[in-house]
Amino acid sequence: MNYRGFALVATLGVIAVIVLLAPATASGQTLSPVAKTAPAHKVWTAPRTTDGQPDLQGVWTNNTVTPLERPKELAGKEFYTEAEMQTLAKHERERLDQVEDEGQPAANHSGVEGAPADDVHYDFSQFGLDRGQAKLAWNRRTSIIVGPEGTIPPLTPDARKRLADRKAKAKGHEFDGPENFSLGARCIARPNVAPLLPSAYNSNLQIVQGAGYVALETEMIHDVRIIPTDGRPHIPKSIHQWYGDSVGHWEGNTLVIDTTNFTDLSPFPGAQNLHMIERLTRADEDTILYQFTVEDPGMWAKPWSGELPITRIDGQLYEYACHEANYPLANTLRGARVAEEQVAKKAVK
Amino acid sequence: MKTKLFVLFGLLLVAAPAWAHHAFAAEFDQTRPLKLKGTVVKWEVTNPHSWIHMDVKGDDGKVVTWMIEGGSPNNLYRLGFTKDSLPPGSEIMVEGYQAKDLSTRAVGKSVTFADGRKLFLGLQARESDPETKK
Numbered sequence: 001m002n003y004r005g006f007a008l009v010a011t012l013g014v015i016a017v018i019v020l021l022a023p024a025t026a027s028g029q030t031l032s033p034v035a036k037t038a039p040a041h042k043v044w045t046a047p048r049t050t051d052g053q054p055d056l057q058g059v060w061t062n063n064t065v066t067p068l069e070r071p072k073e074l075a076g077k078e079f080y081t082e083a084e085m086q087t088l089a090k091h092e093r094e095r096l097d098q099v100e101d102e103g104q105p106a107a108n109h110s111g112v113e114g115a116p117a118d119d120v121h122y123d124f125s126q127f128g129l130d131r132g133q134a135k136l137a138w139n140r141r142t143s144i145i146v147g148p149e150g151t152i153p154p155l156t157p158d159a160r161k162r163l164a165d166r167k168a169k170a171k172g173h174e175f176d177g178p179e180n181f182s183l184g185a186r187c188i189a190r191p192n193v194a195p196l197l198p199s200a201y202n203s204n205l206q207i208v209q210g211a212g213y214v215a216l217e218t219e220m221i222h223d224v225r226i227i228p229t230d231g232r233p234h235i236p237k238s239i240h241q242w243y244g245d246s247v248g249h250w251e252g253n254t255l256v257i258d259t260t261n262f263t264d265l266s267p268f269p270g271a272q273n274l275h276m277i278e279r280l281t282r283a284d285e286d287t288i289l290y291q292f293t294v295e296d297p298g299m300w301a302k303p304w305s306g307e308l309p310i311t312r313i314d315g316q317l318y319e320y321a322c323h324e325a326n327y328p329l330a331n332t333l334r335g336a337r338v339a340e341e342q343v344a345k346k347a348v349k
Numbered sequence: 350m351k352t353k354l355f356v357l358f359g360l361l362l363v364a365a366p367a368w369a370h371h372a373f374a375a376e377f378d379q380t381r382p383l384k385l386k387g388t389v390v391k392w393e394v395t396n397p398h399s400w401i402h403m404d405v406k407g408d409d410g411k412v413v414t415w416m417i418e419g420g421s422p423n424n425l426y427r428l429g430f431t432k433d434s435l436p437p438g439s440e441i442m443v444e445g446y447q448a449k450d451l452s453t454r455a456v457g458k459s460v461t462f463a464d465g466r467k468l469f470l471g472l473q474a475r476e477s478d479p480e481t482k483k
Contacts, residue, residue: 121373121377121456121458122418122419122420122445122456122457122458122459123458123459124420126419126420126457126458126459126460126467126468127399127419127420127421127422127424127425128420128424128425128427128428128430129420129421129424133424133428134424134427174375175375181371182371184371185371185372187397201420201421201423201424202421202423202424204423219423221396221397315427318422318423318426318427319396320396320397320421320423321395321396322396322397324395324396325393325395325396325397325398325400326397327398327400327418328371328376328397328398328418329371331376331448331449331450331452331454332371332372332375332376332449334448334449334450334452335375335376335378335448335449335450336375336449337450338449338450338451339449
């Protein structure tokens with residue numbers, strides 16, 4: 001890693017990181033090294049832990065306006081210009097002001113993608129959960145997924161069939177019992193832990209290092225991935241875990257994490273042999289560049305990669321004891337039983 | 350480019366966070382909107398959802414306790430809100446939808462103090478500007 005390369009980044013912050021990254025990543029799906037060259041005004045040296053490893057510790061957020069997949073309208077455009085990004089930021093500010101001024105949601109603040117504004121849901125901004133109410137990690141990418149396409153590659157025919165079968169089997173039984181609910185609704189696993197992706201809210205994480213280990217704790221949903229960096233092999237293939245089995249090693253300033261042993265239910269339902277490589281590189285005092293590549297030849301036509309900055313926040317993580325107050329599960333089941341009774345009564349009449 | 354950006358902003362408006370804890374339409378009934386005015390009994394500062402318990406006096410003078418589902422409290426804490434910010438006895442108004450099980454539970458789409466102030470007004474600490482480095 002070229003330390004001098006970080007100098008400009010240190011002075012310009014998050015935006016600069018992305019500006020520097022742009023030329024390197026625009027060419028294809030290959031993950032870019034962090035800022036290769038830059039004029040050295042002031043040398044920023046990546047901090048080290050007491051045992052000499054790059055220090056990634058702290059409380060961070062990957063809260064972002066960047067979607068995972070590139071919107072169709074932006075096909076072929078991997079990066080915004082600086083001016084476009086400032087317009088985007090302005091729009092983001094105005095969006096929230098509109099909500100504040102009128103006392104009503106200006107648009108969809110339901111947190112459900114594509115939901116109408118009057119969706120049966122609380123207004124996120126009412127509870128401090130709108131993404132604009134928290135610190136955002138800005139970058140110029142138009143999608144987290146890198147490369148000219150910026151989308152998840154097509155499913156293989158086998159995977160399409162697997163998922164269609166699964167969907168057909170579940171149809172009509174969505175509310176039979178708690179086991180029919182999604183992993184997220186059951187507070188078991190969420191899709192923001194491995195890979196580290198932003199959540200709808202509380203997109204915060206804490207990194208703690210000890211000799212031979214790195215721990216990645218995500219606030220949602222209070223999960224910790226403990227990653228050994230002592231060169232040990234993966235656990236036996238027969239063992240499957242919600243967030244897989246991660247082993248790590250250091251390459252210069254970068255923590256490289258290799259993860260296998262996922263279940264076929266998460267994080268990408270239907271993927272049976274998921275292999276993921278993540279790279280965490282300290283880019284400046286307040287920024288970690290996060291990059292990941294996933295592959296599963298039985299699932300997608302080709303591997304795909306994503307990257308986004310993670311930025312430092314003040315304060316601490318708060319507990320997210322999801323199981324403790326998961327009343328919605330019981331409420332929904334009771335609601336489904338009431339609905340069934342009503343249908344039965346109508347049938348008798 | 351102008352057109353593209355315009356389209357993009359349209360997208361961003363709806364491209365709200367892609368994930369919610371559960372399907373709200375399965376728990377609450379869109380055909381049963383309600384407006385409740387009453388006093389806070391307690392606020393459960395819990396995850397995945399906070400719950401405001403409030404006493405509501407009906408037209409018949411009878412007081413019924415409702416439970417109102419709201420958001421995760423973590424970010425409210427981060428914005429300076431504490432459990433004491435919504436003490437028992439506070440008069441609030443809730444607009445929301447009743448639970449599908451027809452119990453006295455509802456989702457609080459919006460929650461305001463009785464005088465119209467937004468519950469969490471003043472907590473909009475703006476950290477989202479790209480230039481803003483904290």
